[in-house]
Amino acid sequence: MVRLDLNIDRTSPVPLYHQVAQGIESAIHSGALAPGSRLENEIDLAARFSLSRPTMRKAMDELVRSGLVVRKRGVGTQVVASQVRRNLELSSLFDDLQHSGKRPTTEVLSVAHIDADDVTREALQLPQGARVYQISRVRSMDGKPLALMENLVRDDIVDLDEESLSERGLYEILRAAGVNFRLANQRIGAVTANEQQARLLKTTVGAALVTMERTAVDDQGRSVETGRHVYRADAYSFEMTLVQR
Amino acid sequence: MVRLDLNIDRTSPVPLYHQVAQGIESAIHSGALAPGSRLENEIDLAARFSLSRPTMRKAMDELVRSGLVVRKRGVGTQVVASQVRRNLELSSLFDDLQHSGKRPTTEVLSVAHIDADDVTREALQLPQGARVYQISRVRSMDGKPLALMENLVRDDIVDLDEESLSERGLYEILRAAGVNFRLANQRIGAVTANEQQARLLKTTVGAALVTMERTAVDDQGRSVETGRHVYRADAYSFEMTLVQR
């Protein structure tokens, strides 16, 4: 059982529960809290940091949901054996790669302002006659093509053109236009590369590709964007930590 | 704005916040709360159901995390436009298929009690010299092979043999042996079928397969099981709802 030490700043705008969760997370990643070790009980922890128990619990909940600790009633809280943990987050491939320190580049193949077909209208919950942006892009890393992306975006939020899309990720542009993404429904599967895909991804016809279809919803409940992406399976996979509900 | 009516049973062992969340979920699925509609504010709702505000909030949090509603400070809570929602849960393919009303069958190809290799020892956090069960199975539905599963299970929890595994899912057996799964780290990718895979899955060499590698952790922090599964891409994909943290 390790005695935990945390710095908590009550003047910070960062919520106390989040500061605590981050502090414990750091202690786990630094090794101060070893895999398998037990944490003090939440009542003592709350008292030691001069926090109310609900606030301490909220911090623990955050750690449970991120998969760093497991709790058992009547027993206690344990640090999970370390492993590469990677939550599947509501972000884009562009964000993913940037955060990992890589330098993604994007080639915009086409941007069109078109009538939405039935499937798109259904996915984006748009009325008959609505128009959308249709975007095709290739994303590369270190000059090697990684993903082929086709997106359909509602046209009543921001104007899209080739120039801005080649500089910034689609999600970055939408966020800058005031869109706060809240959730996404997605499906991951596999296909083999057809001739066009093979050419654009510089691989061979028949190569394994990971497919991802996603529709993203913002804080106003609007379906903002839907897309189908294919990734070279030898260069990308989806990692996630699932937590029991 | 819809006036919500819920039945709450204070004598039930089901937590109040969960009863409320379920009640609202039912109202959404039944259409009583239409997609896009606004909910009453949480303080009024709490008062109307004679609940404290924290309890009401906990119910709302549950709905947010399941992707049914979105909230915005200063504005309110909205029902998300309906869509097929399917959380990626901590369950097995066997559970998935059973819950969907299908009849999965399992053919056990082999069960062996072997010395764990380095990769397995690393994944399951086992000491040098540890032994594990190695299981190979084919899962089919309506007689059509769907998935090829190789699992490695620590051997200090329950004895595994061909007979029990052909009757019950691995997870079912482990749960019955007292294992409470809490989280899993998994990676989803794609490959093309090799000769052996093609034969067992009754498909062709070169067909697209979805791959899933998973390590599952229980409430004692033990890595109980690690496995690599491949699925026929024309028969299975992973659907999930991601919620912004």
Added chain:
DNA sequence: CAGTGGTCTAGACCACTGC
């Protein structure tokens, strides 16, 4: 400025676990 969700406190009672 009124209305909304977000954070936080200081408790109470309970269910479950392992000895």
Added chain:
DNA sequence: CAGTGGTCTAGACCACTGC
């Protein structure tokens, strides 16, 4: 039986939004 996490109450103050 002692120790732990799970649920619940009844408030307070605040930040943000849209008019």
